Each structure stands twice: as C-alpha cells, then as structure tokens.
Amino acid sequence: MTTVTWTSDEIMTVTAARSLRDRMSCFVGIGLPSTAANVARRTHAPGLWMIYESGTLGTVPGHLPLSIGDGILADTADTVVSVPEVFNYWLQAGRIDVGFLGAAQIDRYANINTTVIGDYADPEVRLPGAGGAPEIAASCREVTVIMRHSRRAFVDRVDFVTSVGHGSGPGDRERLGLRGAGPMRVITDLGVLEPDPLTRELVLTGVHPGVEPDAVREATGWDLAVAGDLAVTPEPTDAELSVVRSLTGGS
Amino acid sequence: MIVPLDEAVRELVHDGDTIALEGFTHLIPVAAGHEIIRQGLRDLTLVRMTPDIVYDQLIGAGCAGKLVFSWGGNPGVGSLHRFRDAVTSSWPVPLEIEEHSHAGMANRYVAGASGLPFAILRGYSGTDLVENNPNIRTVTCPFTGQELAAVPALNPDVTVVHAQRADRDGNVQLWGITGIQKEAVLAADRALVTVEEVVDTLDPVPGQVILPERVVDRVSVAPGGAAPSYAHGYYERDNEAYRAWDAVGRDREAFTAWLEELIAAPTTPEPAGRGL
Numbered sequence: 001m002t003t004v005t006w007t008s009d010e011i012m013t014v015t016a017a018r019s020l021r022d023r024m025s026c027f028v029g030i031g032l033p034s035t036a037a038n039v040a041r042r043t044h045a046p047g048l049w050m051i052y053e054s055g056t057l058g059t060v061p062g063h064l065p066l067s068i069g070d071g072i073l074a075d076t077a078d079t080v081v082s083v084p085e086v087f088n089y090w091l092q093a094g095r096i097d098v099g100f101l102g103a104a105q106i107d108r109y110a111n112i113n114t115t116v117i118g119d120y121a122d123p124e125v126r127l128p129g130a131g132g133a134p135e136i137a138a139s140c141r142e143v144t145v146i147m148r149h150s151r152r153a154f155v156d157r158v159d160f161v162t163s164v165g166h167g168s169g170p171g172d173r174e175r176l177g178l179r180g181a182g183p184m185r186v187i188t189d190l191g192v193l194e195p196d197p198l199t200r201e202l203v204l205t206g207v208h209p210g211v212e213p214d215a216v217r218e219a220t221g222w223d224l225a226v227a228g229d230l231a232v233t234p235e236p237t238d239a240e241l242s243v244v245r246s247l248t249g250g251s
Numbered sequence: 252m253i254v255p256l257d258e259a260v261r262e263l264v265h266d267g268d269t270i271a272l273e274g275f276t277h278l279i280p281v282a283a284g285h286e287i288i289r290q291g292l293r294d295l296t297l298v299r300m301t302p303d304i305v306y307d308q309l310i311g312a313g314c315a316g317k318l319v320f321s322w323g324g325n326p327g328v329g330s331l332h333r334f335r336d337a338v339t340s341s342w343p344v345p346l347e348i349e350e351h352s353h354a355g356m357a358n359r360y361v362a363g364a365s366g367l368p369f370a371i372l373r374g375y376s377g378t379d380l381v382e383n384n385p386n387i388r389t390v391t392c393p394f395t396g397q398e399l400a401a402v403p404a405l406n407p408d409v410t411v412v413h414a415q416r417a418d419r420d421g422n423v424q425l426w427g428i429t430g431i432q433k434e435a436v437l438a439a440d441r442a443l444v445t446v447e448e449v450v451d452t453l454d455p456v457p458g459q460v461i462l463p464e465r466v467v468d469r470v471s472v473a474p475g476g477a478a479p480s481y482a483h484g485y486y487e488r489d490n491e492a493y494r495a496w497d498a499v500g501r502d503r504e505a506f507t508a509w510l511e512e513l514i515a516a517p518t519t520p521e522p523a524g525r526g527l
Contacts, residue, residue: 069276
C-alpha cells in the first residue's frame with residue numbers, strides 16, 4: 001500500500017480546481033473557493049477569467065488574497081469596476097459561467113445558509129450574512145460549492161436560505177425565475193455530491209481515495225443516496241500538490 | 252472645506268443620524284469611525300455593504316441602534332464578535348438589523364444617487380431574506396410582465412469615505428478598488444472625505460474616481476486614516492491587525508480596555524508639512 005502524501009483539504013482543493021475549464025469566467029468567493037480557482041489557473045486553466053466581487057475582473061494575483069478586495073487583486077486585474085457594475089453588468093446580465101462558493105450550512109437540495117444558525121430573530125450563532133452569494137447562486141450559469149463535510153454543515157434543511165440551490169425540488173428554480181442552473185456539484189474533503197437530474201436532491205457521486213461511502217453518509221445530516229457508478233477521485237499529481245502548497249504554504 | 256477631523260465630525264454627524272462609512276475592503280474610513288466613537292455619538296443607523304472591524308468597534312462602543320448591511324464579517328478571518336454580541340445579547344445596547352445582499356445594497360445606493368425612490372434588480376427570489384426584511388419587495392415590469400425585486404433608495408444623512416488625496420479646493424481623487432463610494436457620496440445629504448494628503452494638483456491616475464468639491468462638504472487630512480485597511484499607492488493592508496482583532500473583539504473585557512485606550516488617545520494628528 002502506498003503512503004498518502006496529501007491531506008483531505010488538498011484533494012478537495014484539487015478536485016474543485018479540476019472542475020474548472022480553461023477560459024471559463026469564474027465568480028470567486030474568498031477562502032477555499034479562491035484557493036481552488038487559483039490552483040486551476042496555475043495548472044490546466046491558464047486562461048481562467050477570475051472575478052472577485054470587489055470589482056476586479058480578470059485578476060491574476062501572485063499570491064492568495066486574504067480578503068475579497070486585497071490590493072493584489074486590483075494590481076493584476078484586466079480592469080477594476082465599481083460594485084454596482086460588477087453585480088449589474090457582469091453577474092446579473094448573465095456573463096459568468098461558474099460561481100465558486102463556500103457555505104456554513106447546506107441542505108439536501110443544495111440550498112445555502114451563511115446567515116444564522118438557529119432562529120433568525122434569536123440566533124444561536126450569527127454568521128456574516130449574504131454578501132454576493134444570493135445573486136451569484138441565481139445568475140451564474142452554474143455553481144460549485146466547496147466546503148468541509150460534517151453533520152453540522154450538511155443538514156436536512158438549512159436554518160436560513162441565504163442563497164437558493166434547488167429549493168424544495170424539481171421546477172423550483174424555474175418557478176422562482178432563477179436563470180442559472182444552480183449548484184451542479186458540491187466538493188468536500190470526503191468526495192463529490194451532485195444533484196439528481198430528476199429529484200434535484202444531492203447524491204454522492206464520487207469519493208476521494210480511501211474514503212468509504214458510509215463515512216460520507218455518516219458525516220451527512222440526511223439519508224444521503226449513493227450513486228450506483230460511484231467515482232473515485234484520481235490522486236492529486238505532484239504538479240497539482242506543489243501548486244496548492246506554493247499558495248497555501250502547506251507541505 | 253478642509254478642516255480637522257474632529258471638527259468635521261462635530262459639524263456633520265449628529266445623534267440619531269443615518270450614516271454610511273463606505274469602503275469595499277479598500278480605503279475604509281477607520282480614523283473617522285474612531286472619531287465618531289471618541290465623540291460618543293449615539294443611536295446612529297449605521298449603513299454599509301461590508302461592515303468590518305471599524306463597525307464592530309462602533310457597535311461595541313454603543314454608537315449604533317441599527318445596522319443596515321449585506322455582509323458583516325472580519326474579511327478572511329471570521330466573524331465580528333461585538334456585532335454578534337449585540338445581536339444575540341444586546342450588549343452594550345440592542346442592535347436592530349436590516350439585512351440585504353450586496354446586489355441589493357449596491358442598487359439601493361444607485362437609486363439614492365440617481366434621485367429615484369427605489370431600485371430594481373434580479374435578486375433575492377426564494378431566499379429567506381425576503382420574509383425577514385420588509386424593505387425587499389417585488390415589482391412587475393410594465394413592458395415585459397417580469398417580476399423583479401424592488402428595494403428602496405438609500406439616502407444617508409451623512410456618508411464618510413476615505414480617499415488618496417484632495418486638492419486645496421476640496422476636489423477628491425480615489426483609485427484602485429473604488430467600490431460603492433461614488434454612489435454613497437452622491438446619495439447622501441452631507442459628505443465627509445478623509446484623505447491621505449492634500450496636493451496642489453490632482454494628477455490623473457488610471458481608473459480614478461473624482462468627487463467634485465460641490466458634492467463634498469468637508470475634507471479632513473488623516474494620513475493612515477484607512478489603516479488597518481489599505482490605501483492603494485500609499486500603504487498595504489495590515490492583515491495581521493485583522494487577525495489580531497479577533498481576540499480583542501471576542502472578549503468584552505479586552506474590548507472595553509481597547510475602547511478606553513482609543514477614547515483617551517487624541518484625534519489622528521496631522522503631521523507637519525502635509526496638506527493645508
């Protein structure tokens with residue numbers, strides 16, 4: 001048996017990066033999504049057109065930004081536009097291929113909560129809130145969610161719908177007038193979940209090497225279905241790992 | 252027009268005002284926020300798309316009765332604990348919140364700057380924000396029949412922004428990530444701009460925003476006045492300070508000690524030879 005030379009965070013990041021294609025336009029959330037998008041741009045997708053909601057279009061930062069509006073994003077952008085422009089002319093007008101989002105909580109229909117844990121009027125935990133996510137989830141052609149797997153985070157129903165995934169099932173996005181396809185994959189440190197084409201419920205369609213499907217079901221707060229043709233993520237290559245580590249400072 | 256910061260705040264900001272201190276990660280008017288804390292202003296409705304640590308400080312100091320916002324956090328670090336404490340435990344005073352998305356807030360400022368009563372956007376549909384915020388409604392397009400989100404214009408009593416520089420007449424120049432500052436200033440009844448420096452001539456810079464003096468009420472020189480955020484071309488973002496705030500903000504005692512120190516400190520001094 002070979003020794004595993006990567007961490008679960010690293011294979012999550014690499015898997016998310018691989019989901020991006022060259023020359024796509026990508027609306028990038030800060031944190032894990034930002035790391036993955038920058039890995040993609042430094043590996044197989046050099047023409048990835050990254051947009052951060054601070055108004056930096058086509059940015060190619062030399063290191064990972066800590067915030068959504070670090071100076072390095074403006075310095076290296078094709079252009080810097082105002083906040084109304086990035087949301088109205090670029091996102092709302094349907095010019096973005098994929099939204100790359102994180103989340104505090106997600107449910108079986110891939111609805112996303114970044115607002116509160118518990119009751120809105122009297123929350124157990126107050127989270128930062130919506131930011132750009134509701135309209136990113138609505139208007140990008142599709143959405144990829146990147147987050148660590150746990151029963152606290154993967155729940156049957158989110159406490160608060162900050163951003164709509166697939167609502168309560170088939171037809172909801174169309175009924176709500178949401179023009180993008182919504183979350184088409186959720187990439188975690190354990191595997192990959194995708195919406196069932198008919199029910200729109202998230203199904204486990206892939207696991208990372210060494211991860212048993214039951215372990216993913218155990219870390220999920222609903223009765224997670226497992227696809228018949230479950231894929232196993234190809235191991236990260238040395239080149240991918242070296243890029244991830246050059247960005248995150250890991251080894 | 253160009254006055255010391257404490258005087259500008261005294262002249263323009265009053266208890267009970269609706270006030271926006273805007274800045275999207277860049278050029279956050281931190282020195283002005285600290286002066287508001289120092290002057291003990293109360294019952295403010297604080298407005299901002301991205302309230303970060305200076306709003307955490309204003310809330311913890313008891314300046315705010317209400318917060319209108321779309322994302323309240325310590326960027327890249329985590330949550331705002333004074334904000335959390337005010338929402339969940341009403342400490343030091345209860346804080347009412349009105350919560351939007353970025354797209355909604357941006358369009359509210361655009362409507363305010365445009366002299367319109369409300370803004371339309373494709374947004375909010377299906378989210379729980381709608382049922383928790385009476386200021387998110389819908390409107391039917393008279394041409395196509397499409398249903399769209401409607402949000403009321405934002406017209407703050409006062410908007411405060413920080414910019415790189417102004418000339419001696421009070422024309423203001425900013426560049427880099429310019430966020431929502433132009434709209435926030437044009438939407439406001441009164442505008443205060445703090446600047447890194449005052450210069451004789453505003454040499455053009457690519458991507459610049461100019462705020463003509465006729466829409467600016469007071470300019471105050473506050474070198475370093477955006478720190479720990481940054482001023483493009485002047486200084487970098489102090490990421491360590493954002494990380495360090497987490498421990499101070501988490502703890503009421505540590506915060507109170509920080510607050511006492513801030514109140515005791517003089518208003519940001521203006522170094523000799525700069526501006527004026």
